[in-house]
Amino acid sequence: MIKDIASLRQCWPLFAAFLAVELVTAIVPAVSVYYSGQLLTIVQTAVEHRTVDSKLLITAVSGTFISSIILRFLHYARKQIYQPLHLRIKLFYSVHIFRAMLRLDVPTFDDPAIQHQLSQASPKHSHTSIAFSAVTLTIRLISTALQLVSHVFVLAHVLRNQPDGPLLAVLYFSYSILQWSNTRNSYTTKGVWAATTSDEDYIRSEGLKLSVHNPIHRKEIVASGIAPFLLAQYQEAVRRVGDRAGDYYEVIFNLHSRQGFSASTFFQELLRSLPEIVFTLRAVQQPSTIPLSLASLGLIKQTSQSFTTAAFSLVDETGSVTEMLSSVKLLYQITQIPNHRAEQLWDPDFDPDDPSFGIPFPEDDKALELGISIEFRNVSFMYPGSNAYALRNISFKIEQGQLCVIVGNNGSGKSTILKLIARLYDPTDGQILIDGTDIRTLRLADLRRAISVLFQDYTLFPLSIRDNISLGDPPHTSDLSKIQQAAQLGGADAFIERLPEKYNTYLDRPVESYYSPLPEGTTTLFGQPVDYGRVRDASGMDGGGTSNRGLSGGQVQRIALSRTFMRSVVSDQSVGLLLFDEPSASLDPTAEHDLFERLRKLRGNKTMVFSSHRFGNLTRHADLILYMNDAVVVEEGTHELLLKYNGEYARIWKLQAGAFL
């Protein structure tokens, strides 16, 4: 970590300055106490002997002043250095985490254990970085140790020539130790722990509360008129819960409150006033020669408390450093998470000319405009962590340039076939051949380039519409005319042009806007007219980040389609296979018809595979239809052939077509 931080531009000077400020800050309080002690001694001498050492007085007064000013200045300097140092380290590690996450393939990223590991290395709601916390904690540890040493010196100086000083110091220490241990016991949870609740009423009341708070349920609540019922149910649930259950923090607080009084806290209170009582008794016992001055008593109290505070901080911080170091270890371990299948783009040793990284595809850089052939040979597949077959012993062949449509019931395995062709997963059994070669032996980076795919569960990124479309073909990110052409093909250009910020519109604003209650009559904010709807969207209030700024499901699908069109058109000879998983699920019949027409024209001779619930429009033009049921291909052939066969495909086709007869 130190090596990484050292490699950051301008980090070392800031780091050195930060360290210096922290170390000096650690010593100044002891110096300040030392001068306060000198002032008290001057007062004592003045009272006892009616004389003042003016040189000492000037030194003590200026020492006290200067140390306060230095302390103030150090606080200021710390604030100035902290921010840029924090930002630089934080940004460096956010890129580190970004890269570590990007290199993970689908099965690895989906693994809950990996998700847990990633969330530990990059806590979602943390405003600081683990690495920076580790740096500051280590520095704090050093400065606390220094603080401790400086207090030892001051304490030794104060106790010098004070016969009863050590006794009183020990009494003050005992009080502080007891206080520290009582506080620690009541606020720390030791060992392995877990918290949950099984209180049915509490769980239900929280469920009701969330239903009312979350805007995604509002339509349902209003339209179905269930509001009074929900209120009655919530009141009843809350009444039944009473003070029996609460959220985690309330429960912990209650626990601590109950633990608040014990024999040791009672003893702690006795110890608190013991030094003063001992001092008074000693004064009464020997009124002529009081063994310790009142001034020294105050000084001993102050120094012993500062000393114990520093000592206990050191103990606590040493414990935290061990925890922090294991977090830093996690931060580096996430870069080593083994992928189920190495994504070559992220392999630092990846060499396109090295045959051990797979066979180049297509061989000899030939163009792919005539499509790619796909063959499944006895392929079976189970998703990681599942023990049910998503595909069972499937065999079929799609010839180069063919249009294949996969139809079947929900959950029959259509999308899974497309995911295996895109090699998001490898088959559990069997073999997939791409242009006659086992898919596992092909260079993965080449395969990805040769396939254009639109998944059923497509997502729009929290980026501008322009970015969302251009990500289909990263080299053309700045080519607005190509983006507009893709949007036209995806049927999205018309409504994008109607948006106030057109292609620069953010569908889901990734940053929140904050503002205090606006004064009456405020009409503009950040140079724009106040738009509360926008602020709602920005803060993720509208559907928890799924608002997509009021676009319909069909419009969102058109943007996703446009992204695919960035690379699937005839002219792009690097793409030979187009995969579409339910591309028209959210489109109206006219849009669906137009889309299929466009796709058939634009694909040229490339291979195209569709998964669909709908029969008719596409299946009539298909060279091959795979009819799937429960993880197997039950019928296979052209539309005419399957109608003649008069099996399940024919039955469902007649059912769907019958609705229009």
Ligand SMILES: Nc1ncnc2c1ncn2[C@@H]1O[C@H](COP(=O)(O)OP(=O)(O)OP(=O)(O)O)[C@@H](O)[C@H]1O
């Ligand atoms: N990530 C996953 N993890 C575990 N099981 C999965 C996963 N994705 C899909 N499945 C299961 O695999 C089976 C096939 O799913 P698949 O998505 O391929 O079906 P489909 O035919 O495309 O369905 P639909 O028509 O509803 O889109 C289903 O039983 C599904 O529950």
